[in-house]
Amino acid sequence: MQKAKERKIIHIDMDAFYASVEQRDHPELRGIPVGVGRDVCRGVLTTASYEARRFGVHSAMPVVKAKKLCPELVLVSPDFDKYKAVSQQVHAIFHDYTDVVEPLSLDEAFLDVTENKPGIALAVDIAREIRQRIHDELHLTASAGVSYNKFLAKVASDFRKPNGLTVIHPDRAFDFISNLPITDFWGVGHKTAYTMHHMGIFIGQDLRRYSLLRLTQVFGKMGAVYHQFARGIDLRPVVATSIRKSVGCERTFMEDTNRAGRLLDELRLLVLELSGRLARKGFKGRTLTLKVKFHNFIQITRSITKAYDLCTEAELLPLAERLLEEVDYAEHPVRLLGLTVSNRHEEEENPARRWVELELPFKEEEGMEERKDGPSAP
Known part of the structure; x- marks a missing residue:
C-alpha cells in the first residue's frame, strides 16, 4: 500500500457531457432520453443522457440498436466545436486550483492538488468547490473521485454518478479494493x-x-x-504537459465488404486524408497502425515501424497496403478501416523528458450499469 504523505488526486468526470450540454442549451430536451449522434446508416452514439441510459442505451452503441431499446430517444447531431468551448471553460475552473491538470478527453481530467493555489488543506473540499462552480457557472454537473493515486481517484469518480462525490481514504483503500x-x-x-x-x-x-x-x-x-x-499502488504522476501522441482517421462503410478492390480504394482515400492531417498538424511519426473492424464488431490492429518519419502519401501508402495484406477478410466482411501515425521521433530522442501512460480503455465502463451503492465517503 502506498503511504500517505501521499498525493492528493482528484478525478473529475462530466456527467453525460455532450448530452448534458445539449439539454442545457435546449430546454425542450430536459428530462427526456437524448442521444448525441448522427441519425444515419451506421451511425453510432457518442453519448446518451441518463434518461436514455435507463433503457440500456450507452455511448458507442449503434443508433439503430439505441432506437430499438428506447423508441422515444431524441437524436441530436454532435457539435464538437461547442463541446470543446465548454470543456475549455471547465478547464479554466480547474486551473484556478492547480496547473497540474491531465486531460483524458473533453469531459474528464485528473488534477494533482497536493500543492494547490488557494492553499486548501483537504482535496475533498477542492473537489466539492469545483463541482459547485461547474454547476453555478456552467449549469452542468460533474462527478468527482478523490484519493491518493489515479487508479483509486478514477474508480471513486464512477461510484456515485451522476453528480456524485466519493473519497477513498488511504486507511480505507485496502478494504475498498477487496x-x-x-x-x-x-x-x-x-x-x-x-x-x-x-x-x-x-x-x-x-x-x-x-x-x-x-x-x-x-x-x-x-x-x-x-x-x-489490487494493493492500492499506482505510481503514475498526473502529467500536465499536453503532447500530441498520434494523428489518425477512420472510415465506416455504408455496407460491409470483403472485396479486395473496394478495400484498397478505401485504404487509399484514408492515406490521402491522413497525409493531409499530418501536414496540417506538422506531425511526423515512425509507426503506422491499421485498424480493422469486422462485421461482427471484432476489431484488430496491425502496425509497422520504420527508421524514418512517415508523413507523405508516398511513404504511407505502400506500408498501409502491406498491413492490409496481413488481414484475413475473405470470410469476414469489413465494417471499418482506420489508419494512425504515432511514435514521433522527438519522444525517442528525449525519453527522460516524457511520461508514457499505460494504454487503458478509460471509456469502456460507460456501458456498465450505474452503481447504486458503495462505501460512504470518509
Whole structure:
C-alpha cells in the first residue's frame, strides 16, 4: 500500500457531457432520453443522457440498436466545436486550483492538488468547490473521485454518478479494493474480465491472491499493473504537459465488404486524408497502425515501424497496403478501416523528458450499469 504523505488526486468526470450540454442549451430536451449522434446508416452514439441510459442505451452503441431499446430517444447531431468551448471553460475552473491538470478527453481530467493555489488543506473540499462552480457557472454537473493515486481517484469518480462525490481514504483503500468488482478495475475490459472470471477472480480480494508471476504469465505487462492495483499502488504522476501522441482517421462503410478492390480504394482515400492531417498538424511519426473492424464488431490492429518519419502519401501508402495484406477478410466482411501515425521521433530522442501512460480503455465502463451503492465517503 502506498503511504500517505501521499498525493492528493482528484478525478473529475462530466456527467453525460455532450448530452448534458445539449439539454442545457435546449430546454425542450430536459428530462427526456437524448442521444448525441448522427441519425444515419451506421451511425453510432457518442453519448446518451441518463434518461436514455435507463433503457440500456450507452455511448458507442449503434443508433439503430439505441432506437430499438428506447423508441422515444431524441437524436441530436454532435457539435464538437461547442463541446470543446465548454470543456475549455471547465478547464479554466480547474486551473484556478492547480496547473497540474491531465486531460483524458473533453469531459474528464485528473488534477494533482497536493500543492494547490488557494492553499486548501483537504482535496475533498477542492473537489466539492469545483463541482459547485461547474454547476453555478456552467449549469452542468460533474462527478468527482478523490484519493491518493489515479487508479483509486478514477474508480471513486464512477461510484456515485451522476453528480456524485466519493473519497477513498488511504486507511480505507485496502478494504475498498477487496470488495471492488473486477469489472470496475481501471483497465479491465470485457475480454480481460472474462479471463479473470474463469480464473475465479471476481473482486479485488480474489485478484490479490494471485502472484505477480502468474498474472504476468496470463496478462503480460498488464499483469504487473493489476498486481499493483489490487494493493492500492499506482505510481503514475498526473502529467500536465499536453503532447500530441498520434494523428489518425477512420472510415465506416455504408455496407460491409470483403472485396479486395473496394478495400484498397478505401485504404487509399484514408492515406490521402491522413497525409493531409499530418501536414496540417506538422506531425511526423515512425509507426503506422491499421485498424480493422469486422462485421461482427471484432476489431484488430496491425502496425509497422520504420527508421524514418512517415508523413507523405508516398511513404504511407505502400506500408498501409502491406498491413492490409496481413488481414484475413475473405470470410469476414469489413465494417471499418482506420489508419494512425504515432511514435514521433522527438519522444525517442528525449525519453527522460516524457511520461508514457499505460494504454487503458478509460471509456469502456460507460456501458456498465450505474452503481447504486458503495462505501460512504470518509
